[in-house]
Amino acid sequence: MARGIFITFEGGEGAGKSTQILALAEALRGLGHEVLVTREPGGSAGAEAVRHVLLSGAAEPFGPGMEALLFAAARSDHVEQLIRPAVERGAIVLCDRFMDSSRVYQGVTGDLDPRFMEALEAVAINGMVPDLTLVLDLDAKEGLRRATARRGTDGADRYEKETLAVHRRRREAFLSIARAEPDRCVVVDATRGRDDVAEAIAEAVYQLLDRRRAVTEKAGAA
Structure with missing residues (x-):
């Protein structure tokens, strides 16, 4: 059975990752693909057990190093x-946040040693590097406004509550990763309308599917 595809969605708060993942999943299922939608922190039973500890801020007093370790375990x-x-088994996996969020949230704005973060990442992903990472890019101030509107009367989580300056550093860090790894990362302008963003995401994913199909056909003909 042909290997599936692993696609991650990254970006700051309020960029629309969850909405766009669901739209892409629906489109891919319409084409007959098996699609699994998941998220971080969480996704599996063990990781979901850690999710509340991280997002509630219960681990915050122990510092970003402890948070990074918990994220890695999850x-x-x-x-x-x-x-x-x-x-x-051949499925397309769509994940809301993955290793790049740790690089940004704990590595860059947590000021952790890059060597520590690289070693932790290598153990945590164990070779499971995304085939495509979609970075939804949005001005940090607008992202926080959207995040506030989305959650309504609920309080901000551990990461939403931080200062605008921190969120701006995170935006730049995501863009820096995308520039450093252009073969994996595609930056999507999340200021556009929902349908336009969905179209840009679909185009990037369909290009990946076409490349994968071409490689498979070439291998079959050899």
């Missing part, structure tokens, strides 16, 4: 219990 369980088995 990610390892997520990869091995959910993501890898789905990709190996």
